[in-house]
Amino acid sequence: MxxxxxxxxxxxxxxxxxxxxxxxxxxxxxxxxxAKQAILQFVAKVTNEGGxxxxxxxxxxxxxxxxxxxxxxxxxxxxxxxLIDRVKQQAPQHPEWKTEQPFAAVLAGDLPKVASSGVxxxxxxxxxxxxxxxxxxxxxxxxxWITTAKHPRFKRLYTECxxxxxxxxLAYLRASGFxxxxxxxxxxxxxxxxxxxxxxxxxxxxxGSSIVLEFQMLDGKPALMRMxxxxxxxxxxxxxxxxxxxxxxxxxxxxxxxxxxxQMLQYxxxxxxxxxxxxxxxNDAEREYAxxxxxxxxxxxxxxxxxxxxDDAQKAGWIVVGMKENWKVIFPPxx
Amino acid sequence: MxxxxxxxxxxxxxxxxxxxxxxxxxxxxxxxxxAKQAILQFVAKVTNEGGxxxxxxxxxxxxxxxxxxxxxxxxxxxxxxxLIDRVKQQAPQHPEWKTEQPFAAVLAGDLPKVASSGVxxxxxxxxxxxxxxxxxxxxxxxxxWITTAKHPRFKRLYTECxxxxxxxxLAYLRASGFxxxxxxxxxxxxxxxxxxxxxxxxxxxxxGSSIVLEFQMLDGKPALMRMxxxxxxxxxxxxxxxxxxxxxxxxxxxxxxxxxxxQMLQYxxxxxxxxxxxxxxxNDAEREYAxxxxxxxxxxxxxxxxxxxxDDAQKAGWIVVGMKENWKVIFPPxx
Numbered sequence: 001m002x003x004x005x006x007x008x009x010x011x012x013x014x015x016x017x018x019x020x021x022x023x024x025x026x027x028x029x030x031x032x033x034x035a036k037q038a039i040l041q042f043v044a045k046v047t048n049e050g051g052x053x054x055x056x057x058x059x060x061x062x063x064x065x066x067x068x069x070x071x072x073x074x075x076x077x078x079x080x081x082x083l084i085d086r087v088k089q090q091a092p093q094h095p096e097w098k099t100e101q102p103f104a105a106v107l108a109g110d111l112p113k114v115a116s117s118g119v120x121x122x123x124x125x126x127x128x129x130x131x132x133x134x135x136x137x138x139x140x141x142x143x144x145w146i147t148t149a150k151h152p153r154f155k156r157l158y159t160e161c162x163x164x165x166x167x168x169x170l171a172y173l174r175a176s177g178f179x180x181x182x183x184x185x186x187x188x189x190x191x192x193x194x195x196x197x198x199x200x201x202x203x204x205x206x207x208g209s210s211i212v213l214e215f216q217m218l219d220g221k222p223a224l225m226r227m228x229x230x231x232x233x234x235x236x237x238x239x240x241x242x243x244x245x246x247x248x249x250x251x252x253x254x255x256x257x258x259x260x261x262x263q264m265l266q267y268x269x270x271x272x273x274x275x276x277x278x279x280x281x282x283n284d285a286e287r288e289y290a291x292x293x294x295x296x297x298x299x300x301x302x303x304x305x306x307x308x309x310x311d312d313a314q315k316a317g318w319i320v321v322g323m324k325e326n327w328k329v330i331f332p333p334x335x
Numbered sequence: 336m337x338x339x340x341x342x343x344x345x346x347x348x349x350x351x352x353x354x355x356x357x358x359x360x361x362x363x364x365x366x367x368x369x370a371k372q373a374i375l376q377f378v379a380k381v382t383n384e385g386g387x388x389x390x391x392x393x394x395x396x397x398x399x400x401x402x403x404x405x406x407x408x409x410x411x412x413x414x415x416x417x418l419i420d421r422v423k424q425q426a427p428q429h430p431e432w433k434t435e436q437p438f439a440a441v442l443a444g445d446l447p448k449v450a451s452s453g454v455x456x457x458x459x460x461x462x463x464x465x466x467x468x469x470x471x472x473x474x475x476x477x478x479x480w481i482t483t484a485k486h487p488r489f490k491r492l493y494t495e496c497x498x499x500x501x502x503x504x505l506a507y508l509r510a511s512g513f514x515x516x517x518x519x520x521x522x523x524x525x526x527x528x529x530x531x532x533x534x535x536x537x538x539x540x541x542x543g544s545s546i547v548l549e550f551q552m553l554d555g556k557p558a559l560m561r562m563x564x565x566x567x568x569x570x571x572x573x574x575x576x577x578x579x580x581x582x583x584x585x586x587x588x589x590x591x592x593x594x595x596x597x598q599m600l601q602y603x604x605x606x607x608x609x610x611x612x613x614x615x616x617x618n619d620a621e622r623e624y625a626x627x628x629x630x631x632x633x634x635x636x637x638x639x640x641x642x643x644x645x646d647d648a649q650k651a652g653w654i655v656v657g658m659k660e661n662w663k664v665i666f667p668p669x670x
Contacts, residue, residue, distance in 0.1 A: 058537055135579055179539070192583045202393055203583035204514070204539065213579045215572040215598055222601045224579045231580070237550040244470055244548045244559045245566070246581060248527045248538035263550055266557045 026172045029165040029328045035278070035321045039169065042276045043176050046252065053274040057177035061251040063243060063264060064170070066184035066191060066208075068257040068303040069280050070199060072151060072161040074289040076111070076302060079190050081158075082145055086129035094128075103128070115301070127228040130187065131211055135224040142193045154331070159198045163280075165327045166255075170199055178253070183207045183242055185235030185260050189226075207242040209234045239264035252276070258303040265318055277318035281305060284324040361507045364500040364663045370613070370656045374504065377611045378511045381587065388609040392512035396586040398578060398599060399505070401519035401526060401543075403592040403638040404615050405534060407486060407496040409624040411446070411637060414525050416493075417480055421464035429463075438463070450636070462563040465522065466546055470559040477528045489666070494533045498615075500662045501590075505534055513588070518542045518577055520570030520595050524561075542577040544569045574599035587611070593638040600653055612653035616640060619659040 030036040045053040046060060067073035087097070087106045097103035102117035102125055114121065130138070151161045170180050180201055182191060188208030195201045212229040215222065234242040240263050243251065254261070254268035257280035265277040282305070283290050283297060291300035294310040313320050323330065365371040380388040381395060402408035422432070422441045432438035437452035437460055449456065465473070486496045505515050515536055517526060523543030530536045547564040550557065569577040575598050578586065589596070589603035592615035600612040617640070618625050618632060626635035629645040648655050658665065 058531060136585075181539075188580075188583065196393060204516075204581065206583065210580060213576045215575045215602070222575065222598065222605045224575055224602075240550045240557065240559055241548045245523075245545060246539065248523065248541065263557065267550070267559075270557045 027165065027168050029168055031326055031328055033326060035319050035326050038276065038319045039278075042253070042274065043173070046274050047176050055252060055273065059249065059252065060173075060176070060178040061181065061247060061249050062173050062178045062253040063181045063183040063207075063247075063251040063255070063268065064166070065256040065258070065261050065264070066182050066186055068282065069255055069261075070162055070166050070182070071158065072154070072288065073303045074282075074291070074300070075152070077186070078158045079186050081149065082142070082190065083125055083129050085145065085149065086141075087125065090129065123230065126187075126211075130190075131226040131228045133226055134218070135189065135213065135226060138189055138226055139193050142190055146194050156331070156334070159194055160334075161331060162198060163327070164329050164332045167199065167332065169255075170201070173253070174200065179205065181205045181207060181243075181247060181251070183234065183239050183254075183264060185209055185233070185238075187211075188234070207234060207246040209238075235260045237263045240267040243267065254278070255280070257282070258305055259309055260303075262309060262312065265316070269316060269318065277313070277316060279305070279309070279313055279318055279320050281320045281322045283322045284327075284330070287330045288323060362500065362503050364503055366661055366663055368661060370654050370661050373611065373654045374613075377588070377609065378508070381609050382511050390587055390608065394584065394587065395508075395511070395513040396516065396582060396584050397508050397513045397588040398516045398518040398542075398582075398586045398590070398603065399501070400591040400593070400596050400599070401517050401521055403617065404590055404596075405497055405501050405517070406493065407489070407623065408638045409617075409626070409635070410487070412521070413484075413493045414521050416484065417477070417525065418460055418464050420480065420484065421476075422460065425464065458565065461522075461546075465525075466561040466563045468561055469553070470524065470548065470561060473524055473561055474528050477525055481529050491666070491669070494529055495669075496666060497533060498662070499664050499667045502534065502667065504590075505536070508588070509535065514540065516540045516542060516578075516582060516586070518569065518574050518589075518599060520544055520568070520573075522546075523569070542569060542581040544573075570595045572598045575602040578602070589613070590615070592617070593640055594644055595639075597644060597647065600651070604651060604653065612648070612651060614640070614644070614648055614653055614655050616655050616657045618657045619662075619665070622665045623658060 026040065027036055045051060046055040048054055064070055067077055071078070084106055087103060091097055091107055097107060102114050102121035105113035105117070106125065146159060149158055150156060151158055154161050173180055182195060182201055182205065184191065186208050188206055188210045191208055192203040192206050195206050196203065210231040212227040212231045213224045214227050216225045232238060232242060239261065243264070250271045251268045252271065252274065253276045254264050255278040256264060261279070269275040269277045282288060283295065290297050291303065292305045293299040294305045294307045310320065361375065362371055380386060381390040383389055399405055402412050406413070419441055422438060426432055426442060432442060437449050437456035440448035441460065481494060484493060485491060486493055489496050508515055517530060517536055517540065519526065521543050523541055523545045526543055527538040527541050530541050531538065545566040547562040547566045548559045549562050551560045567573060567577060574596065578599070585606045586603045587606065587609060588611045589599050590613040591599060596614070604610040604612045617623060617638070618630065625632050626638065627640050628634040629640045629642045645655065
């Protein structure tokens with residue numbers, strides 16, 4: 001390549017990714033309206049060097065919940081489907097599970113009975129299916145499952161049941177100098193194997209619930225063993241704690257969709273300077289799901305959005321993003 | 336700016352940061368020798384696209400210990416100096432400390448007596464000086480201290496008693512597509528307020544020992560309260576655990592300087608593919624300090640480098656970087 005062609009190629013490459021070029025149509029899957037406007041205005045002001053609301057790139061921290069905010073969480077959390085599959089897979093080695101609860105209920109497909117086992121039952125199921133192997137082995141188990149398991153209604157891989165408008169928002173924020181993080185009640189090690197590929201968010205930028213790890217020598221090889229003990233429940237008041245431990249900076253933008261995100265939004269938007277809190281509101285039964293119970297939508301134990309959260313959002317100025325009116329499409333196009 | 340000048344400016348800017356230009360003289364403060372060669376060869380092979388040892392940028396994780404690896408740790412850990420200053424500062428509000436150990440020993444400047452209080456005493460001192468305030472307030476306390484406190488021998492700010500050759504190595508690795516992390520036994524929140532400014536390592540890429548945080552509403556304002564309870568001791572076997580929790584990827588390069596880094600180096604270099612383990616060896620009493628006891632150097636309770644670690648390094652092929660023969664300068668030039 002001679003110098004002139006090299007220079008030209010550079011110029012073309014630079015123009016292709018220049019903020020000016022990109023700003024021509026950010027967030028193409030978002031309908032014009034107050035939510036899109038709020039996002040664009042927020043990004044414009046925090047990136048406006050010299051302006052009163054300028055935030056230096058190192059402090060442009062954006063945190064996103066995962067279940068119901070970046071991907072589908074209905075009819076049940078994806079990680080719970082994984083857990084059920086793990087119980088079935090491990091059942092031959094555990095004949096006692098045929099009669100022991102909550103395992104028997106899982107094997108019988110009796111979800112209400114599983115739910116009735118409460119937190120204690122869920123912890124028992126999680127320990128039996130998510131611990132007792134090395135971190136490397138668990139990563140492989142998750143990878144094998146997530147690249148094959150499909151959503152029962154949409155008949156697509158779970159990693160394709162992610163919200164196209166949110167993928168665009170994540171990319172837009174990164175192009176605007178933000179660092180994007182996941183802060184989810186889901187398992188940190190259930191997400192890390194695929195978040196970079198799917199969301200562009202690498203493992204160190206994933207915060208989630210975690211179990212205790214222990215350094216062990218296995219046959220002379222150093223490994224991290226997953227111990228049957230919970231380290232952090234990264235939900236509700238645990239979300240700001242997870243942010244404090246993992247990120248060490250207060251976000252300036254947080255996006256959630258349920259009562260589990262309340263404290264993350266409170267913590268984020270209470271900081272000085274410009275802040276933006278957002279909530280996905282699932283009001284689109286036709287294209288995805290509709291649940292609240294805010295706004296009279298059907299009640300849901302998965303991703304509950306109570307009327308109190310709607311009221312809090314209004315008081316605090318958080319943007320409620322109804323799927324139905326704000327998103328042109330829900331999922332990425334089929335490959 | 337017209338298009339021609341714009342193109343020219345682009346070209347100049349691009350050439351200035353191009354890998355070719357930079358590769359002309361990486362690591363200028365490192366003497367030519369086996370250590371520098373090992374680093375350059377390692378970086379060359381993991382960045383050689385199409386080569387057998389190529390590592391994609393997302394997996395180029397490098398972890399550095401802090402005390403004794405990136406900055407001076409003698410005659411005592413910097414954070415311990417901070418702790419002593421905090422005890423003195425808080426003493427007027429705690430008249431009982433005049434007689435209570437280990438506080439009385441700290442106030443009397445009797446360090447051997449403080450040391451004799453053991454782990455229990457250290458935990459007590461840490462809880463009294465590092466907890467009971469919000470994360471924001473502690474950040475301010477650390478910032479105020481670190482921008483004024485000076486090293487007793489070098490008479491410079493502690494943040495200037497950092498190793499110039501290591502600053503160059505961190506920058507060189509990042510320019511080669513690595514993500515650089517600190518993994519230190521020191522307090523995560525004692526480091527985060529200044530590591531980006533001093534090392535170019537932002538808060539989310541700092542892993543360290545931590546105390547428990549709790550989300551609280553203080554006068555209606557959400558805050559993270561620092562609770563008097565240890566969350567993680569990020570030292571020895573705790574270092575791979577900290578890596579697993581915070582990074583979620585096995586590093587391909589790890590740099591330490593003491594027995595506290597053994598497990599991090601074991602864990603790092605046991606992975607598949609190219610790996611590099613390195614250890615700073617403080618053998619330069621004239622320009623910095625000399626301590627081991629490996630190689631017959633004086634014994635030290637701070638940053639102990641026992642003969643067994645030297646033997647492990649030789650067996651494992653870890654590079655031992657003697658300061659005296661490898662580093663042209665120790666500290667950055669005075670401003």
